[in-house]
Amino acid sequence: MAVFTTRTLTLQRLSKLFEKRFISVSKTLSKDMTVRDAINGAIDEEIERDDRVFLIGEEVAQYDGAYKVSRGLWKKHGDRRVVDTPITEMGFAGLAIGAAMAGLRPICEFMTFNFSMQAIDQVINSAGKTLYMSAGMVNVPIVFRGPNGCSSGVAAQHSQCYGAWYSHCPGLKVVAPYSCEDCRGLLKSAIRDPDPVVCLENEIIYNSTFSVSDTALSKNFLIPFGKAKIEIPGKHCTLTSYGRAMEATLLGAHELKKQGIECEVINLRSLRPLDIETIHKSVSKTHHLVSVEQGWPQCGIGAEILACIMESEVFYQLDQPAQRLTGVDVPIPYAIELEKISIPQPKDVVEMVKKLLKK
Amino acid sequence: MALKNSARLLRNCNTKLNFQVKAALSSEPLFPGAKTTWTETLEFTQTSKPIPVYRVMDRRGNIIRESEDPNLPDGTILKMYKDMTLLSIMDKILYESQRQGRISFYMTNYGEEAAHIGSAAALTNDDVVYGQYREAGVLMWRGFTLECYGNNDDKGKGRQMPVHYGNKELNFVTISSPLTTQLPQAVGAAYALKGKNRIVICYFGDGAASEGDAHAAFNFAATLECPVILFCRNNGYAISTPVEEQYRGDGIAARGPAFGIHTLRVDGNDTFAVYNATKMAKELALKENKPVLIEAMTYRVGDHSTSDDSSAYRSPEEVQSWATNDYPTNKLRYYMEKKGLWDENKEKELLDQARKNVLKAFNAGEKKLKPQWTEMFEDVYKFMPKHIRSQMEEMKAHVEKYKEQYPTNKFTS
Numbered sequence: 001m002a003v004f005t006t007r008t009l010t011l012q013r014l015s016k017l018f019e020k021r022f023i024s025v026s027k028t029l030s031k032d033m034t035v036r037d038a039i040n041g042a043i044d045e046e047i048e049r050d051d052r053v054f055l056i057g058e059e060v061a062q063y064d065g066a067y068k069v070s071r072g073l074w075k076k077h078g079d080r081r082v083v084d085t086p087i088t089e090m091g092f093a094g095l096a097i098g099a100a101m102a103g104l105r106p107i108c109e110f111m112t113f114n115f116s117m118q119a120i121d122q123v124i125n126s127a128g129k130t131l132y133m134s135a136g137m138v139n140v141p142i143v144f145r146g147p148n149g150c151s152s153g154v155a156a157q158h159s160q161c162y163g164a165w166y167s168h169c170p171g172l173k174v175v176a177p178y179s180c181e182d183c184r185g186l187l188k189s190a191i192r193d194p195d196p197v198v199c200l201e202n203e204i205i206y207n208s209t210f211s212v213s214d215t216a217l218s219k220n221f222l223i224p225f226g227k228a229k230i231e232i233p234g235k236h237c238t239l240t241s242y243g244r245a246m247e248a249t250l251l252g253a254h255e256l257k258k259q260g261i262e263c264e265v266i267n268l269r270s271l272r273p274l275d276i277e278t279i280h281k282s283v284s285k286t287h288h289l290v291s292v293e294q295g296w297p298q299c300g301i302g303a304e305i306l307a308c309i310m311e312s313e314v315f316y317q318l319d320q321p322a323q324r325l326t327g328v329d330v331p332i333p334y335a336i337e338l339e340k341i342s343i344p345q346p347k348d349v350v351e352m353v354k355k356l357l358k359k
Numbered sequence: 360m361a362l363k364n365s366a367r368l369l370r371n372c373n374t375k376l377n378f379q380v381k382a383a384l385s386s387e388p389l390f391p392g393a394k395t396t397w398t399e400t401l402e403f404t405q406t407s408k409p410i411p412v413y414r415v416m417d418r419r420g421n422i423i424r425e426s427e428d429p430n431l432p433d434g435t436i437l438k439m440y441k442d443m444t445l446l447s448i449m450d451k452i453l454y455e456s457q458r459q460g461r462i463s464f465y466m467t468n469y470g471e472e473a474a475h476i477g478s479a480a481a482l483t484n485d486d487v488v489y490g491q492y493r494e495a496g497v498l499m500w501r502g503f504t505l506e507c508y509g510n511n512d513d514k515g516k517g518r519q520m521p522v523h524y525g526n527k528e529l530n531f532v533t534i535s536s537p538l539t540t541q542l543p544q545a546v547g548a549a550y551a552l553k554g555k556n557r558i559v560i561c562y563f564g565d566g567a568a569s570e571g572d573a574h575a576a577f578n579f580a581a582t583l584e585c586p587v588i589l590f591c592r593n594n595g596y597a598i599s600t601p602v603e604e605q606y607r608g609d610g611i612a613a614r615g616p617a618f619g620i621h622t623l624r625v626d627g628n629d630t631f632a633v634y635n636a637t638k639m640a641k642e643l644a645l646k647e648n649k650p651v652l653i654e655a656m657t658y659r660v661g662d663h664s665t666s667d668d669s670s671a672y673r674s675p676e677e678v679q680s681w682a683t684n685d686y687p688t689n690k691l692r693y694y695m696e697k698k699g700l701w702d703e704n705k706e707k708e709l710l711d712q713a714r715k716n717v718l719k720a721f722n723a724g725e726k727k728l729k730p731q732w733t734e735m736f737e738d739v740y741k742f743m744p745k746h747i748r749s750q751m752e753e754m755k756a757h758v759e760k761y762k763e764q765y766p767t768n769k770f771t772s
Contacts, residue, residue: 086582091543091575095583098547101532102487102559106547125537126544134525134533135516136738170739170747194741226744273744 029214036206038180039069039145042187043107045219047073047081050105053191056083056096057109057146066111067147067206093119093144097127100142100196107191110146113162113200120165127196128171143190148176148200149244149294150343156331159339161295163242166198167271168299173225174271176200176243180210182269185223192222200271202244226273230282234262237288237353240279240305242268245344249292252349261353271301279305280314289322290352294343297326320356325349410612412656413636414626418685420693422631429631429638431480433700438500439480439630440695441709443472443688446496448713450661452721453521457665461725462508466522468495470628470660473687474592476500477633478655482560482641487552488531489545489561491538492522493592493659497562501529504720510727511771516734539567542576542589546650549580549587558644560588560637566597568611577618580650588640589620589652592627594659599672615652627655628687631694658685728771732758 033041047053059066061074061084074082085092089110096106110116116123127140149161167174173195177183183201190197215221231246232253241249246267253263264282268275283289289309291302302324309315309322328342381389388395415427422428431439450467457465468475475496484501488494503526509517515525515533525533532548535541545561552559567573568591580587591611595602608614615622621643625636633655640651658681662669669678683689695701736743736751743751758765 083583086575086578088571088575088578090572091579094540094543094572094575095547095550095579098489098544098549099551100547101544102548102551104551121537122540122543126535126540130533130535131741132738133515133518133523133535134527134738135514135518135734137514137525137527138533139741173740273746 030211031214031217032209032211033180034206035177035180035183035201035208035210036067036069036071038183038210038212039187039201039206040071040073042184042191043070044073044076046107046188046191047077049219050191052103052105053107054081054083054099054104055107055109056085056092056099058085058087058092058111060084060109065109067203069201069206070109089115089117089119090122093122094126096142097122097130097140100127100140101130101138105141105191107143107145110144112151112158112203113146113148114158114160116144116146116162123166123196123198124169124172128169131195132171139194140196141194142196143187143193143199144196145187145190145199145201147203147206149202150327150332150339151203153334153336153339155334159332161200161243161293161327162198163200163271163293163295164300164304166200167274167301167304169272171196172272173197174200175225175269176271177269178205178243178246178267180212181216182223182229182267184212184216185221186225186269188220189222189225193225197225200243205244205247223269225270226275228269228275228278229267230264230278231267232263232265234264234286236261236286236357237263237290238266238279238282238286239263239290239292239349239353240266240268240302241292242271242301243294245292245294248344248346248349251346252292252353255346255350256353259350259354259359261357261359263353268301274301274304274308276305276308276312279309280312283309283314283322284317287317287319288353288356289318290325290349290356291322292325292344292349294327296329297324298329300324300326302326323352323356325352407609407613409609410622410624410654412624412626413632414629415631415635416629416690416694418690420690420695420697422694427631427635429634431631431634433698435480436691436695436698436700439476440688440691440701441713442496442499443476443630443691444709445713445717446472446475446499447688448710449495449717452714452717454661454665456721457521462521464521464665466493466664467661468493470658470681470686471592471594472496473630473633473691474590474627474655474657477630478560478588478590478637478653481634481637482558484529485557486530486641487545487548487557487559488529489541489548489559490524490531490534491541491563491567491592492534492536493564494562495522495524498524498526498529498531501526501531503529503531508721508724508727509729510724511730512724512727513730516730516737518734518738539563539570539572539576542567542570542572543579545589546576546580546583546585546587549585549650550583553584553586553648556645558586558588558641560590562590562592564597565591565593565595565602565605565611566600568614569597569605574614577614577620577650577652581619584648585650586644586648587650588637588644589615589650590637591652591654592657593654594627594657596659596663596669596673598663598667599669601672610654610656612652612654620650620652621647622652622654624654624656627657628685628690630687630691657687660686729769731771732767 096108479500523534549559612624
């Protein structure tokens with residue numbers, strides 16, 4: 001708990017920094033909110049907007065969701081729009097896919113994405129391939145969402161990142177929001193999208209507070225897929241990251257800035273389609289690249305980004321070999337100290353960048 | 360909606376109060392969800408009475424109990440018989456064409472014609488069908504034209520292997536190869552169609568019923584109260600696995616009551632019994648907004664698919680016995696002959712005509728051009744994203760440059 005509080009405070013300080021920057025640029029009103037409330041609000045508004053939208057999953061209704069993301073939604077919208085189900089991921093994922101085929105727009109919550117493996121055949125073989133295999137006759141407008149990757153002290157079977165798994169598959173779209181703005185914009189786009197979208201959230205980030213601009217509070221605030229966001233511009237090294245690994249990346253970048261190294265931090269937002277153009281542009285400017293993620297190295301998101309650079313002319317822009325900073329190649333340990341050092345920390349980002357720049 | 364919700368909250372409150380009163384007064388078990396009594400006899404439950412098989416006709420096509428005769432118009436009976444016959448002729452020709460290497464794969468429907476046609480006839484084309492793969496008769500009943508080629512006329516754009524049919528206008532959802540994924544999806548579609556005066560029928564086999572998805576689907580259909588007919592074609596074999604190895608209970612039907620589902624076991628070789636069962640199931644599903652389970656007992660007379668040789672695991676005598684003694688199409692023919700609807704001449708004429716039609720469609724299908732090759736990039740997403748478009752453009756440029764190396768004349772341009 002102590003670790004938890006310290007981390008939250010750090011994040012709040014961090015978001016204050018952004019707030020200052022944001023206000024100086026846009027001069028609009030803004031509001032602080034937690035990521036949990038941002039997701040809740042987005043779902044609430046979309047349920048209200050479109051009669052076909054409903055939330056389905058374990059504990060989402062009467063219990064307000066295992067992580068309270070759906071707090072108050074069942075009371076407000078009732079049994080028809082917020083549906084509790086018996087336990088079996090393949091069962092309710094399959095049911096939601098069937099409902100989508102029949103014209104509804106389900107938001108299917110996995111209590112965590114770790115449990116989605118029980119339903120992975122439904123997600124990939126049915127949701128992801130039906131439009132293609134039905135020759136465009138049947139589309140599956142569905143959102144699979146829930147917390148992804150490491151939480152805190154819940155051991156290997158609850159701590160895995162599915163970014164690489166799902167983004168491997170054509171037919172699916174995969175987004176990984178970090179901030180409140182990401183969550184609102186990406187989730188709303190996902191719910192309105194005609195294709196199946198996997199939305200990878202993070203349990204720890206649910207508690208984080210971010211400042212949300214007036215624009216992002218709009219009911220029609222949509223973030224397009226396949227478009228990354230430059231969180232901090234910089235000229236010395238490009239850092240790409242997504243989801244909760246953005247924390248370590250941003251904190252690392254701030255530490256580096258104090259030491260005179262300006263990193264350009266790219267929040268990928270969308271893993272499929274991946275915005276390789278933004279990365280290309282950035283690398284052409286900084287000539288250095290480090291990708292940061294909590295998932296494993298082999299066939300990971302970093303592996304994909306580095307391969308894309310290797311295959312393009314941008315490769316010649318690199319002054320040093322591009323690097324991956326990933327989770328350690330073991331199942332995530334249970335012991336909290338070991339868990340922490342198994343995933344990239346701010347100091348790892350600092351060390352990696354300094355090593356790369358020979359500073 | 361808000362009202363319904365308040366009612367649920369109020370009911371919960373009442374339940375809390377009632378529970379205390381009940382706990383003080385009742386002598387029945389009060390465990391959550393319990394609907395039972397106490398006993399002081401130490402005894403494990405092993406079997407319950409087997410669920411009987413509902414039938415209308417005997418083997419020779421005689422109606423056993425007059426009241427069960429659905430008294431269908433002659434035209435309907437004739438269509439049933441003609442479709443069943445056409446189905447087996449199509450099977451024969453397509454099976455052989457696979458053996459000749461003209462198509463890659465096929466699955467015959469021999470022996471299960473009554474289960475297809477009887478159930479399809481009891482529904483309307485508005486009702487949504489989720490099939491497993493051996494339900495070509497259902498499509499035929501709905502008016503699907505004969506096809507097994509992924510040519511330019513194929514609405515499936517040649518994306519599927521043979522037998523994996525699908526047709527949106529006929530409300531037949533495209534077949535999905537991974538077994539039993541169709542069951543939870545059918546329940547979901549039924550959930551979406553609640554209150555719209557339509558139902559969903561989902562076909563699955565005795566083997567599929569062992570998949571986890573089947574149990575999940577049964578439970579979801581019951582708890583979420585979905586108007587779906589769960590139609591099991593119990594044909595005795597899951598590829599090579601006989602039902603004796605597939606389950607130890609009283610078949611698939613016995614599972615229905617355990618999930619709280621209306622259940623009926625029916626003679627799947629009796630077209631009228633299947634028709635009556637499906638008709639009543641639809642009425643029940645609509646009236647009560649609840650699922651119904653039908654277990655149609657039948658026999659897979661053909662091999663599982665062209666990748667299978669069933670002589671390795673069952674005797675030719677066993678197969679021959681089902682092909683002659685209790686063949687569904689024969690049973691219906693006996694009935695029709697007694698009614699004066701059918702005779703040897705009509706049979707000969709139908710067979711000739713059907714064979715001609717299938718061969719004509721087959722030969723024409725073979726000659727047609729394949730769909731445009733660029734179709735392979737379509738429908739990955741509803742709108743083609745940039746990275747797929749650039750793949751396509753790259754391929755186009757390549758094919759254009761080396762066009763003499765590619766059989767472009769076989770594809771629609």
